[in-house]
Amino acid sequence: MHNMPLSPGEAERAPLSRGKSFALLALIILLVEVIPLAYNFVTPALPEIAKHFGTANVGWVITIVTLVLAASTPLVGKLGDIYGKKRMMLVSAAVFGAGSVLAALAPTFELFLVGRGLQGAGMAILVLAYGLIRDILPPSIIPVAVGFVATGMGASTILGPIIGGYLIDHFGYTGVFWAQLTHVAVVGIAVAIFVPETTLRTRSKLDVLGAVILGLGAFVLLFGIGKAATWGYTAPQTLLCVGGGLAVLAGWLVYERTPKEPLIDLQMLRHGPVAKTLAASGFVQFVLVSHSMLIPMFVMTDPDLGLGYGFGVTALAVAVYTVPxxxxxxxxxxxxxxxTRRIGPAPVLVFGGAALSLGSVLLATLHDSTAQMMFGQLVIGLGLGSATATLPNLIMRTVPAQTQGIAGGMLNLSGSLGSAIGSQMMIAIVAIPGVVLVGRAAQYSEKGFVYAFFALAVSGLLAAVMGLLLTRNKIERQADVAVPKSEMVA
Structure with a gap:
C-alpha cells in the first residue's frame, strides 16, 4: 500500500476507507473521553470525598487537575511533535491510569491529590488527539472528525453524571476511579493495536522552566485563596501566599520573553482581540467548572440539617439537575x-455570557424547589453552549492561519487557569459566612452558596463585556500578529 504525499508540512498517510477512518476516529474519541469523565464522574463524589478524608479543602480535587493540565498540555503537545502523537497519547493514558489507581487507593487526602494531579497530566491527550486526527485521516473528513470529537465530549456531560452517580451510590467514590482505570486501559490497548502513528516529526524546544514557574505561581496563589477562610482573609500568611503567587506569575511573564519557543506568545497578547478572547475563555471556564462543583454540593445536602437549602438527593439523582x-x-x-456564521462570533459571546450571568442570578435567588433550580440550570446550559461554541471561532478569526496552533494552545491555557481559579475560589467564597462540621463533613450556609452563585454571575457578565468590546473590533484574520519562526503546538 502506497502512502499519499500531501502538501508541505503535513504527514504522509496511508489511504483509508471511509469506514476504517471512522472506526479509528471512534477509538480516538473514546480515549479522549477520559477528560470530561474526570470531571463528570468526580464532581458528584465531592461530598463523599470530603466526608471520607475529613477535609473542607475539597476544591483542590478539581483545582489540581486543571492546574497540572494547564502546565503540561503545551509540553506534551511538543513531545508529540518530536516523538509521535500516538506514542505520547499512550504515555499520557498510562499516566492517567496510574493517577486513577493512586486516587482509588490513597489513604490520605494529600496522596489522593497526587493521584488527581497525575490524572491532570494524562489529560493532555486532547491536544495530541486533534493533531493525530489531522495527520492520519483523509483531509476531506478532518472537519467532520474534529466535530465528532467535540460532540463526543458533549455527550459525556449527559452520560457522565448518570454513570458516575450509579457508581458512587453502589461502590463509593473509589468506584469512579476504578471505572476510569478500566476505561483508559481497555481503550488505550485498542488504540495501541489499531491506530497508526503519524509519520510527521518536527524539531521543537520544550519550555520546561516556563511550565514549572507557571505551575508554581498558580499553586501558591490558589493555596493562599483556599486557606483564606481558615487563616483569615487579611492574615499575614494569606497575604504572603497571594502576593507571592502573583509575584511569581509576574516573573513568569517576564521570563516568557526569553525562550525562542515559550509557552505563550506575549507579542500575540498585545493584539487586542486576542487578549479579549483569552480573557473571555477564562471567565467562561470559571463558570463552567465552578458551576459543576456547586450544584452537586447544593442538591445533595440534607434539608433536615436546617441550613436553609438542599434536597438530600443521591449521587445518581444529581443527574436530574445536570443532564438537562x-x-x-x-x-x-x-x-x-x-x-456565528450569520452575525459574527462576538455577538454570540455577548449572548452566551449574558445567559451565564442571568442563570447564575436565578440560582442565587430561586433555589427552593427543583423546578426553580431547573429553570436556572437551563439558562446556564444555554449560555455554556453558546459561549464555548463561539470562542474557538473568535480565536481563529483574530489570528493568521500560521499562528492558529499557538493561539489555540493559549486559549486552552487561559481556560484551564480560569477553571483552576474558579474551583478554588468557590470553596473560599462559600466558606465566607462560616463552615459547620457535621460529623467529618464540612457543610456550608445558604448565604455562602448565594455569594458563590453571584460570583459566577459576575464572571459571566465579564465574558459578555469582552464580547461587547470585541464587537468594536473587525473580527477577521489579522496580518499584524507576528508569526514565530517555528510553530508551537500547544
Missing amino acids: TGIVSMIAGPVGGYF
Whole structure:
C-alpha cells in the first residue's frame, strides 16, 4: 500500500476507507473521553470525598487537575511533535491510569491529590488527539472528525453524571476511579493495536522552566485563596501566599520573553482581540467548572440539617439537575455556530455570557424547589453552549492561519487557569459566612452558596463585556500578529 504525499508540512498517510477512518476516529474519541469523565464522574463524589478524608479543602480535587493540565498540555503537545502523537497519547493514558489507581487507593487526602494531579497530566491527550486526527485521516473528513470529537465530549456531560452517580451510590467514590482505570486501559490497548502513528516529526524546544514557574505561581496563589477562610482573609500568611503567587506569575511573564519557543506568545497578547478572547475563555471556564462543583454540593445536602437549602438527593439523582443543562448546551452549541456564521462570533459571546450571568442570578435567588433550580440550570446550559461554541471561532478569526496552533494552545491555557481559579475560589467564597462540621463533613450556609452563585454571575457578565468590546473590533484574520519562526503546538 502506497502512502499519499500531501502538501508541505503535513504527514504522509496511508489511504483509508471511509469506514476504517471512522472506526479509528471512534477509538480516538473514546480515549479522549477520559477528560470530561474526570470531571463528570468526580464532581458528584465531592461530598463523599470530603466526608471520607475529613477535609473542607475539597476544591483542590478539581483545582489540581486543571492546574497540572494547564502546565503540561503545551509540553506534551511538543513531545508529540518530536516523538509521535500516538506514542505520547499512550504515555499520557498510562499516566492517567496510574493517577486513577493512586486516587482509588490513597489513604490520605494529600496522596489522593497526587493521584488527581497525575490524572491532570494524562489529560493532555486532547491536544495530541486533534493533531493525530489531522495527520492520519483523509483531509476531506478532518472537519467532520474534529466535530465528532467535540460532540463526543458533549455527550459525556449527559452520560457522565448518570454513570458516575450509579457508581458512587453502589461502590463509593473509589468506584469512579476504578471505572476510569478500566476505561483508559481497555481503550488505550485498542488504540495501541489499531491506530497508526503519524509519520510527521518536527524539531521543537520544550519550555520546561516556563511550565514549572507557571505551575508554581498558580499553586501558591490558589493555596493562599483556599486557606483564606481558615487563616483569615487579611492574615499575614494569606497575604504572603497571594502576593507571592502573583509575584511569581509576574516573573513568569517576564521570563516568557526569553525562550525562542515559550509557552505563550506575549507579542500575540498585545493584539487586542486576542487578549479579549483569552480573557473571555477564562471567565467562561470559571463558570463552567465552578458551576459543576456547586450544584452537586447544593442538591445533595440534607434539608433536615436546617441550613436553609438542599434536597438530600443521591449521587445518581444529581443527574436530574445536570443532564438537562448538558442537553441544552449541546443544542445551543451548533445553534451558536450557525449564528456565528450569520452575525459574527462576538455577538454570540455577548449572548452566551449574558445567559451565564442571568442563570447564575436565578440560582442565587430561586433555589427552593427543583423546578426553580431547573429553570436556572437551563439558562446556564444555554449560555455554556453558546459561549464555548463561539470562542474557538473568535480565536481563529483574530489570528493568521500560521499562528492558529499557538493561539489555540493559549486559549486552552487561559481556560484551564480560569477553571483552576474558579474551583478554588468557590470553596473560599462559600466558606465566607462560616463552615459547620457535621460529623467529618464540612457543610456550608445558604448565604455562602448565594455569594458563590453571584460570583459566577459576575464572571459571566465579564465574558459578555469582552464580547461587547470585541464587537468594536473587525473580527477577521489579522496580518499584524507576528508569526514565530517555528510553530508551537500547544
